[in-house]
Amino acid sequence: MVKHENFKTCDQSGFCKRNRQYADFAAAQGSSWTSPYRIDSPTIQVKEGQVTATILKDIEGHSSVELPLTITFLRSGSVRIRVDEKKRQAGDIELRHSSQARKERYTGAADWAIVGDLVPAEITVASSNNEGLTIQYGRERDCKAHIKYLPFSIDFLRNEITHVKINDQGLMNVEHWRPKLEKQGTESIESEEAKPPIITEHAIDESTWWEEVFGGNTDSKPRGPESVGLDITFPSYEYVFGIPEHAGPLSLKETKGGSGNYDQPYRMYNADVFEYEMDSPMTLYGSIPFMQAHRKDSTVGVFWLNAAETWVDIVKTKVSSNPLSLGIGAKTDTHTHWFSESGIMDLFVFLGPTPKEVIQSYTELTGASQLPQQFAIAYHQCRWNYVTDEDVKDVDRKFDRSNIPYDVIWLDIEYTDGKKYFTWDSHTFPDPIGMGKQLDSHNRKLVAIIDPHIKNEGGYSVVDALKSKNLAVNNKDNSLYEGWCWPGSSHWIDCFNPAAIKWWQDLFRYSAFTGTASNTFIWNDMNEPSVFNGPETTMPKDNLHHGNWEHRDVHNLNGLTFVNATYNALLHRDPKSPRRPFVLTRAFFAGSQRMGATWTGDNQASWEHLVASIPMILANNIAGFPFVGADVGGFFGNPSKELLTRWYQAGAFYPFFRGHAHIDTRRREPYLAGEPYTQIITQALRLRYQLLPAWYTAFHEAATDGSPVVRPHYYVHPWDEKGFAVDDQFYIGSTGLLAKPVTAEGVDSVDFYIPDEEKYYDYFDYTVIHGKGKTHKFHAPLDKIPLLMQGGHIIPRKDRPRRSSGLMRFDPFTLVVVPGNNGKAEGTIYVDDGESFDYQDGAYIHRQFSFDLTSQSLVSQAMGETGKRSKEYHKTMATVRIEKIVVVGAPVDWQSKTEVLAMEEGAKQGRTVPLNWYAGEPGKAAWAVVRDPGLAIGARWKIDFS
Numbered sequence: 042m043v044k045h046e047n048f049k050t051c052d053q054s055g056f057c058k059r060n061r062q063y064a065d066f067a068a069a070q071g072s073s074w075t076s077p078y079r080i081d082s083p084t085i086q087v088k089e090g091q092v093t094a095t096i097l098k099d100i101e102g103h104s105s106v107e108l109p110l111t112i113t114f115l116r117s118g119s120v121r122i123r124v125d126e127k128k129r130q131a132g133d134i135e136l137r138h139s140s141q142a143r144k145e146r147y148t149g150a151a152d153w154a155i156v157g158d159l160v161p162a163e164i165t166v167a168s169s170n171n172e173g174l175t176i177q178y179g180r181e182r183d184c185k186a187h188i189k190y191l192p193f194s195i196d197f198l199r200n201e202i203t204h205v206k207i208n209d210q211g212l213m214n215v216e217h218w219r220p221k222l223e224k225q226g227t228e229s230i231e232s233e234e235a236k237p238p239i240i241t242e243h244a245i246d247e248s249t250w251w252e253e254v255f256g257g258n259t260d261s262k263p264r265g266p267e268s269v270g271l272d273i274t275f276p277s278y279e280y281v282f283g284i285p286e287h288a289g290p291l292s293l294k295e296t297k298g299g300s301g302n303y304d305q306p307y308r309m310y311n312a313d314v315f316e317y318e319m320d321s322p323m324t325l326y327g328s329i330p331f332m333q334a335h336r337k338d339s340t341v342g343v344f345w346l347n348a349a350e351t352w353v354d355i356v357k358t359k360v361s362s363n364p365l366s367l368g369i370g371a372k373t374d375t376h377t378h379w380f381s382e383s384g385i386m387d388l389f390v391f392l393g394p395t396p397k398e399v400i401q402s403y404t405e406l407t408g409a410s411q412l413p414q415q416f417a418i419a420y421h422q423c424r425w426n427y428v429t430d431e432d433v434k435d436v437d438r439k440f441d442r443s444n445i446p447y448d449v450i451w452l453d454i455e456y457t458d459g460k461k462y463f464t465w466d467s468h469t470f471p472d473p474i475g476m477g478k479q480l481d482s483h484n485r486k487l488v489a490i491i492d493p494h495i496k497n498e499g500g501y502s503v504v505d506a507l508k509s510k511n512l513a514v515n516n517k518d519n520s521l522y523e524g525w526c527w528p529g530s531s532h533w534i535d536c537f538n539p540a541a542i543k544w545w546q547d548l549f550r551y552s553a554f555t556g557t558a559s560n561t562f563i564w565n566d567m568n569e570p571s572v573f574n575g576p577e578t579t580m581p582k583d584n585l586h587h588g589n590w591e592h593r594d595v596h597n598l599n600g601l602t603f604v605n606a607t608y609n610a611l612l613h614r615d616p617k618s619p620r621r622p623f624v625l626t627r628a629f630f631a632g633s634q635r636m637g638a639t640w641t642g643d644n645q646a647s648w649e650h651l652v653a654s655i656p657m658i659l660a661n662n663i664a665g666f667p668f669v670g671a672d673v674g675g676f677f678g679n680p681s682k683e684l685l686t687r688w689y690q691a692g693a694f695y696p697f698f699r700g701h702a703h704i705d706t707r708r709r710e711p712y713l714a715g716e717p718y719t720q721i722i723t724q725a726l727r728l729r730y731q732l733l734p735a736w737y738t739a740f741h742e743a744a745t746d747g748s749p750v751v752r753p754h755y756y757v758h759p760w761d762e763k764g765f766a767v768d769d770q771f772y773i774g775s776t777g778l779l780a781k782p783v784t785a786e787g788v789d790s791v792d793f794y795i796p797d798e799e800k801y802y803d804y805f806d807y808t809v810i811h812g813k814g815k816t817h818k819f820h821a822p823l824d825k826i827p828l829l830m831q832g833g834h835i836i837p838r839k840d841r842p843r844r845s846s847g848l849m850r851f852d853p854f855t856l857v858v859v860p861g862n863n864g865k866a867e868g869t870i871y872v873d874d875g876e877s878f879d880y881q882d883g884a885y886i887h888r889q890f891s892f893d894l895t896s897q898s899l900v901s902q903a904m905g906e907t908g909k910r911s912k913e914y915h916k917t918m919a920t921v922r923i924e925k926i927v928v929v930g931a932p933v934d935w936q937s938k939t940e941v942l943a944m945e946e947g948a949k950q951g952r953t954v955p956l957n958w959y960a961g962e963p964g965k966a967a968w969a970v971v972r973d974p975g976l977a978i979g980a981r982w983k984i985d986f987s
Contacts, residue, residue: 042316042318043314043315043316043317043318043323044315047256047577047578048312048314048323048324048577048578049255049577050305051305051306051308051352053255054350054352054382055246055248055249055250055253055266056216056249056266056268056350056380056381056382057306057352057380058246058249059216059246059249059266059268060212060214060268060270060352060378060380061306061354062246063212063214063270064210064212064272064354064378067210067211067212074211075192075211076192076193076194076208076211076212076213077098077099077100077192078096078097078098078099078108078192078193078208078213078215079096079097079099079190079191079192079193080094080095080096080097080110080188080190080191080193081094081095081096081097082094082171082190085174087164087166087174087176089161090113090114090115090160090161090162090163090164091111091112091113091114091161092110092111092112092174092176092188093109093110093111093112094110095107095108095109095110095127096108096109096110096124096193098215098217106126106127106128106215106217107126107127107128108124108125108126108127108215108217109124109125109126109127109130110122110123110124110193111123112176112186112188112195113159113161114161114162114164114176114178114186115158115159115160115161115162116158116160116161116162117157117158117402117405117406118162118178118179118180118184118391118392118402119389119390119391119402119405119406120178120186120197120389120390121159121387121388121389121390122195122207122386122387122388122389122390123385123386123387123388124215124269124385124386125146125148125385125386126146126215126217126218126385128217128218129144129145129146129218130145130146132144132145134218134220134264135220136263136264137221137251137261137262137263137264137265138261138263138517140261140263140264140517140583141519141585141589142263142264142517142583142585142589142590142591143588143589143590143591143594144264146267146383146384146385147348147349147383147384147385147590147594147595148384148385148387149588149590149594149595150346150347150348150384150387150595150598151346151387153348153598153601153602153605153630153632154346154406154407154598154601154630154631154632155346155406155407155632156406156407156408156632156635157404157405157406157407157408158405159406162178164176164177164178165177165178165182167185171190172189172190172191173187173188173189173190174187174188174190175187175188176188179199179392183199183200184197184198184199184392185197185198185199185201186198192208192211193208193213194206194207194208194209195207195208196209197341197390197392199341199392199393199394203276204275204276204278204334204339204341204392204393205273205274205275205334205341205343205390205392206273206274206275206276207271207272207273207388207390208271208272209272209274210272210274210376210378211272212270212271212272212378213270213271213272214268214269214270214271214380215269215270215386216265216266216267216268216269218264218265218267219265219266220265221250221251221265249266250262250265250266251265255576255577256576256577257576258575258576258581260576260581260582260583260593261517261583262583263517263583263591264383267382267383268380268381268382268383269347269380269381269383269384269385269386270378270379270380270381271378271379271380271386271388272376272377272378272379273343273376273377273378273379273388274374274375274376274377275334275341275374275375275376275377276360276372276374277336277360277372277373277374278334278335278336278339278341278373278374278375279336279357279372279373279375279765280292280334280335280336280375280755280765280766281293281332281333281334281335281355281375281377282332282333282334282335282660282663282753282755283329283331283332283333283342283660283663283664284307284309284328284329284330284331284332284353284660284664285327285328285329285657285660285661285664285666286325286326286327286328286329286629286641286642286657286660286661287307287321287322287323287324287325287657287660288317288318288319288320288321288323288325288641288653288657289319289320289321289322289653289656290320290656290766290768291656291659291660291753291766291768292765292766292768293307293332293355294322294355295355295356295357296322296353296354296355296356297354297356303321303322305322305323306322306352306353306354306355306378307322307352307353307354307355308322308323308324308350308351308352309324309328309330309350309351309352309353309597310324310328310350310351310577310596310597311324311325311326311327311328311569311579311596311597311599311600311628311629311630312324312325312326312569312571312577312578312579313326313567313569313571313578313579314326314578314642314643315578315643316643316645316677317642317643317644319649319650319652319653320653325641325642326569326600326627326628326629326639326641326642327600327627327628327629327630327633327639327666328351328597328629328630329629329630329631329661329664329665329666330344330345330346330347330351330353330379330631331343331344331345331403331631331664331665332344332345332353332377333396333399333400333663334375335396335755335759335765337759337760337762338394338759338760339393339394339759340393340394340395340396340398340399340759341390341391341392341393341394341399342390342391342393342399342400342402342403343388343389343390343391344388344389344391344403344406344407344631345379345381345387345388346387346388346389346631347381347384347385347386347387348384348594348595348596348597348598348630349381349382349383349384349593349594349595349596349597350381350382350582350593350596350597351379351380351381351382351597352379352380353377353378353379354377354378355375355376355377355378356375356376356377356378357373357374357375357376358373358374358376359371359372359373360372360373360374382582382593383591383593383594384594389403389406391403395759396663396755396756396759397746397748397756400663400665400747400748400749401746401747401748403665403747404665404746404747405747407631407632407634407635407665408632408634408635409634409635409743409744409745409746409747410634410635410665410666410667410668410740410743410744410747410750411621411634411635411636411637411668411744412621412740412741412744412880413621413623413637413638413668413740414620414621414623414875414876415733415737415846415847415875415876416448416449416484416485416486416623416845416846416847416875416876417448417449417623417638417668417697418696418697418698418733418736418737418740418846419446419447419448419449419698419729419730419733419845419846420446420447420448420449420698420699420700420726420729420730421447421448421449421450421451421488421697421698421699421700422436422440422447422449422450422451422699422700422710423450423451423453423488423699423700423701423702424451424453424700424701424702424703424704424706424708424709425453425454425455425701425702425703425704426452426453426454426455426456426704427450427451427452427453427456428455428469429469429470430469430470430471430472430473430475430476433450433452433476433480433487434476434479436450436710437450437479437480437483437485439710439712440710440711440712440844441483441844442712443711443712443719443723444723444842445711445712445719445722445723445726446726446727446730446842446843446844446845446846447485447726447844447845448484448485448486448845448846448847449485449486449487449488449562449699450480450485450486450487450488451487451488451489451490451564451699451701452487452488452489452490453490453704454490454492454527455469455704456469456470456489456490459496459498459528460496460527460528460529461496461498461501461503461528462491462492462495462496462503463491463503463548463553463554465555465556470556473556473557474556474558477556477557477558477560477561478558480560481558481560483844483845483847483848484844484845484846484847484848485560485845485847486560486561486562486623487560487561487562488561488562488563488564488623488625489557489561489562489563489564490563490564490565490566491563491564491565491607492526492527492565492566492567492568493533493534493536493565493567493568493570493603494524494526494527494528494531494532494533494567494570494571494572495507495513495528495531495532495533495534496528496529496530496531497523497528497529497530497531497532498528498530503548504532506544507532507534508521508532510540510541510544512534512535512538512540512541512544513532513533513534513535514532514533514534514535514580514584514585514586514592515535515584515585515586516581516583516584516585517581517583517584517585519585519589522580522584524572524573524574524575524580525572525573525574526567526571526572526573527567533570533572533580534603534606535586535587536599536602536603536605536606537586537587537588537590537595537598537602538586538587539587541587541606542605542606542609545606545607545610546606546609546610546613547610548610549563549607549610549611549613549614550614551614559614559615559620562611562622562623562624563607563611563622563623563624563625564624564625565600565603565604565607565624565625565626565627566625566627567627568599568600568603568604568626568627568628569599569600569627569628570599570600570603570628579596580592580596582596597630598630599628600626600627600628600629600630600633601626601628601629601630601632601633601636603626603628604624604626604629604633604636604637605636607622607624608622608624608636608637611623611624618877619877619878620876620877620878621876621877621878622636622637623637623638624636624637624638625637625638625639625640625697626638626639627639627640627642629666631665633666634665634666634667634668637668638668638669638670638696638697639661639666639668639669639697640669640670640671640672640697640699641654641657641658641669641670641671641672642676643672643676643677644671644672644675644676644677645675645676645677645678646674646675646676646677646678646679646680646684646706647675647678647684648684648784648785648786650671650675651675651684651687651688651691651782651784652769652784652785654671654691654695655691655768655769655771655782655784656768656769657669657671658670658671658695658696658751659749659751659752659753659768659771662696662749662750662751662752662753663749663753663756665747667696667740667743667748667749667750667751668696668697668740668743668750669695669696669697670692670695670696670697670698670699671692671695672699672700672701672702673685673688673689673691673692673695673698673699673700673701674688674689674700674701674702674709675688675702676701676702676703677703677706678703678706679706679707679709680709681786682714682715682718683786683787683823684786685709685714685718685722686714686718686721686722686725686823687782687783687784687823689711689721689722689725689726690721690725690782690783690826691782691783691784692725693725693726693728693729693826694751694771694773694780694782695751696736696740696750696751698729711723711726717823717824721823721824724824724826725826727842728826728828730839730842730843730846730849731838731839731840732773732778732836732838733838733839733846733849734837734838734839734854734870734872735773735774735776735778735836735837735838736750736773736774737871737872737875738774738775738776738837738869738870738871739773739774739775739776741871741887742774742775742871748774748775750773750774751771751772751773751774752771752772752773752774753767753768753771754767754770754771754794754796755767757772758796758797761796761797761814763794763796763814764794764796767794769781769782769784770793770794772831775834775868775869776834776836776868777830777831777832777833777834777836777859778804778828778829778830778831778834778836779793779801779828779829779830779831780826780827780828780829781793781819781827781828782826782827783821783827788821789820789821789822789823790818790819790820790821791818791819791821791827792816792817792818792819793810793816793817793819793827793829794815794816794817795810795811795812795813795814795815795816795817796813796814797813797831798811798813798862799811799831799832799833799861799862800832800861800862800930800966801829801830801831801832802829802830802832802859802929802930802966803819803828803829803830803965804826804828804829804830805825805826805828806965807929807930807961807965807966807968808964808965808966809964809965809966810829830857830859830929831859831861832859832860832861832862832866832930833859833860833861833862833863833865833866833867834859834861834866834867834868835856835857835858835859835866835867835868835890835892836856836857836859836868837854837855837856837857837868837870837890838854838855838856838857839852839853839854839855840855840924840925841853846875847875850874850875851918851920851921852921853921853922853923853924853925853978854870854921854922854923854924854978855923855924855925855926855927856868856890856899856923856925856926856927857927857929858890858892858899858926858927858928858929859929859930860892860894860928860929860930864893864894864895865891865892865893865894866890866891866892867889867890867891867892868889868890869887869888869889869890869904870886870887870888870890870978871885871886871887872885872886872887872918872978872979873885873886873914874914879910879914881908882908882909882910882911883906883907883908883909883910883911883914884908884910884911884913884914885906885911885914886906886914886915886918886978886979887903887904887905887906888901888902888903888904888978888979889901889902889903889904892928894932896987897985897986897987898983898984898985898986898987899926899983899984899986900982900983900984901976901980901981901982901983902981903981906979915979918977918978918979919977919979920977921977921978921979922973922975922976922977922978923974923976923977923978924972924973925970925971925972925973926970926971926974926984927968927969927970928968928969928970928971929966929968930966930967930968931958931959931966931967931968931969932967933967935956935958935969935986936958936960938956938958938969938986939955939956939957940953940954940955940956941953941954941956941971941974941984941985941986942954942984942985943971943974943975943976943982943983943984943985944982944983944984944985945975945976945977945980945981945982946980946981946982947980951985952975954971954972954973954974954975955971955972956969956970956971956986957969957970957972971984
């Protein structure tokens, strides 16, 4: 179980406690409370898509604190709000303890997280008076921002309806710099400027302003208190989603107590949480401070761009326009309260109005998910540890002998020489090149772990260079920081330093990291960073990074900077023919999606962790980082054979699909499970491989516009209020495939919730399920995977079983056509070489399939496919064809039909091909099969069923 004593609660985190006290004090004052923040109206300027002004923080009896405000209305339709501190911008403060830390508030999070267009848009001043200013903006000019001066607040409206309120509760809090005046001895007094506003004197605990002690570590806090906090209200929105990573339901809970709620805020402070607990707002390995609020037919979102430790409180209140209604017809407002330990206040607001548009707007800022190599979305086999190169080759052979597909085998830390990265243990891995060649013979890959801690051992060239080049993180005194991790005494590469990134890049050259080859890829673990003897198992907050920024300012970015360095190293490893890197990272932040995959960390072999994996994966998908999975079977402990089998069936629907286990667990490769388990697991793996064309198409969508690879109900059916909180079933891309893994012991059925009027069909036997707004029992014994096809879709797949995905490259395709109630079906497929960047120059196939029962036709048309490499790529794929078309729910009048006409563009005439119609058993749909129509996957063609 997690060691709670190693991690802070809100009461043990000084700024969290202070901001909560501030909120409690404001609530206790009721309507008499007035926020001490106001816009100095003479400073207001509206120019070139921006509103600039000075916010004044009033302190009774003292000069007001000046806080520069910039509101930028972006061409994307989003709005950015930035609040800084003038005195610190100018460096006009004094640091304690002779600290060399930067005096400014950290503004660099955007440099790492944001890659999109920040160009201001045209705006209109809709109204202006002494009380405030209203700006009209948006692509459709249907949005407004009403900026109130006293106290400062902003209401965001779409179509004249308020959707987001900033500082509506008056909880804005910028802990301005103040000096600490030392007296003789150990006592101290605060300067007059240091005194808090009189309205908060009784609300704020000052005991942690100047230092904090936790876990035997004293945080020197050379700048004193410096947190930023803000309340964000979503009026008439009951559901909020996002802010991963937490082991709880997709629909975020309230955090101020009450039945079924949490009593702690959601925390975002990337940490190595050993054996984390379920249903908790406790921090985990990654943080994405992006939240969506959803109600029927409307979604909005906010992105709190701050890399410091952050907490979020959530409270929901019922609001009724009629006090005599006894709650009937009342709406729910969701009040969120965000606070970070340091940095500026940097907030983006998205007004939707759909989940897709909110996520797309966020993606335009932070970048879309990397389009991975195809092998990366197939199955990965891992454990801590495969102990020798012969062990690896033996596992590889046994997968083949058992006819079980897999693509990647992984090496944890034991492959190294004494846990020194970029080395091999010469006794256990004497021939890594030979090992890699055996894997490559079946188009398989190797992933090796490389962590950010570098062993502090004399004569180790990597640490010697790290020290001599001054590329490591320093302690608060600006000398080399030493901590403890897997190798023992270690130093940490500082990937905020451009010189460190360049040096890191050189370490991955084949001549430097000998034993690696082009089929070797990298796993970045422990990059929160994990420090075994550090406070909360991480670095002291007063450590110093490149540019003398304190670690407290950049903590949640640390993992992103490390994987960025590794991604670029792999990118430059083959400069003449670069291939898409694959890097797995444990720690992440907004923007990490551009560089690889992640997973839910060190889970346990329990049914509870299997249950939790699904909402955790969905949360990442709607937060812009869809390439995510969970360790199949559970990292800690030994799963029962039933649990292992059910977990493989669930894992077949994780975007990142990897089996992994702790060094102390029993071996659990699929071929060891014994029958019937091995065969059932093999069928789950083959299903994943069969559907790789659909998965790869979904990843292409994600890489294009940020669409989730796996999609929760509220995203697909934003009008269906019954389904907003559903998080145990989900859709795969745009395919209409609806999966509901079995996650309970000893059960042989699941209850599918069906939100719409469409018919759904069992993927395997075409059993028909329909009935809007109802749950439907689905028989699911151990050998049955609950998977439905929604009417209205066309699903691409490959039906020939192979040892690895690379061997499937030129295999023919099958199209499964599932007409909807209107007799129509649509689908897409995206195909490229699955490894290079040539697709950026047009080397891909992207087709739209359309079926219409009325016109009795199935048509394939191009979607784009232009670029200098387009013709060349199409030539290489000219012989890759459609080998089968299955029409589920085929009409009974096709019973007498024996052939159809297939016509390909450029052919002189069409050709007739056989059609077979099959009657469905009771409760199951009829289906028809067109075999070998002779049509190329990359061609324009039509099949006439009339």
